[in-house]
Amino acid sequence: MQRYFIPAEQFLEDHVIVTGEDARHIAKVMRGRSGDKIIVSDGVSREALAALDTIEQDHVKATIIEPLEMTSEPYVQITIAQSLPKGDKMETVMQKCTEIGATGFVPFLSERTVVQYDAKKEGKRLERWRKIVKEAAEQSHRNRIPEVSAPLTWKELLASFAGYDLICYCYEKEQGRQLRDVIQPFAGHWASTDKPRVLVVVGPEGGFTEAESLEAEQAGAQSTGLGRRILRAETAGMVALACILYETGEMGGV
Known part of the structure; x- marks a missing residue:
């Protein structure tokens, strides 16, 4: 319907x-x-x-x-912070992550971001992104439309970390700590009434610099790998989102 x-x-x-x-x-x-x-x-x-x-x-x-009861929203509120990828990949990220269950999106610019961001076109770009998210929310029978932020600088993104209960920083060079290692200690203490806020940070096609990785950890993020394979920039957020929802019982896990 x-x-x-x-x-x-x-x-x-x-x-x-x-x-x-x-x-x-x-x-x-x-x-x-x-x-x-x-x-x-x-x-x-x-x-x-x-x-x-x-x-x-x-x-x-x-x-x-x-x-009707509003029962389709995850109790864990997961925001995807995605360094702007090339072409229309950001639209794909927003559409698919909305279907999966993301609560919001924060595009940002990092050192290796390839896209030449034009602030003059920000209004039209935001309007299109929000339209895509709204349509995806309707198609997937979400109760709420995920929020879409205007693009932030790297420093602005770091400053926003204080507003989250957990920040998962997806880093392809992380060999030890995997996403499950980061999520499980928290998931066991979260209740559906808590509405914990999680931020998943995904880098650009060229990845993050070592300096950015250090800055993210100093700001409170936990570096995490996503398995033994290297994922594309537009794929990593979807995988992380689905894994977190599974580990917190939203997709049959726990």
Whole structure:
């Protein structure tokens, strides 16, 4: 069943209003008819099954049939900090990690970042990233849309570490400590009510410099390997995210 996120002010007591691109999607793509059912969410605290009532190209009204429980979000809140990769790889990271269960994304620039970042295009880039994340959240039946931050500098990223309970720094030169070694001591103490915040830091195609690795550890990150194989920059975050969710019981682990 198709799911749509709408602003809280359009989620009323007995009906919801869908506007803009989502309304056009219902009218033109889904060819919605009166009585067809959709799921709507305000992305915060309300979700409901609703039946289409009036359908116009830019405005759809649907009557609420019943409220739904919001149960698809992981209790561990995992943010992916990804050094900007080449091409459209960042879009792939955001789309797939949203499907898997990431809570947010923090793009950043590091010493070996290949992309020539143009701050003048930041607005359009952020708009596209957030659209991709929203659509992925709808497709995967998430209850909330992951947050997407504007790109940070390396120093800004380090300064943000204080806001997390655990920072996993994916480093291809780490031979001893693996992700499971880092997660298990914490996972055993976390409860679903704690909502622990985890940051997974992934470098660019050329990896991190030794100086960056040292700075990350000094700022509180734990260096971790992801197995004996070298993963692409756009793959590492997905693997780490899935492994953490498994180790914390979100994918049948523990």
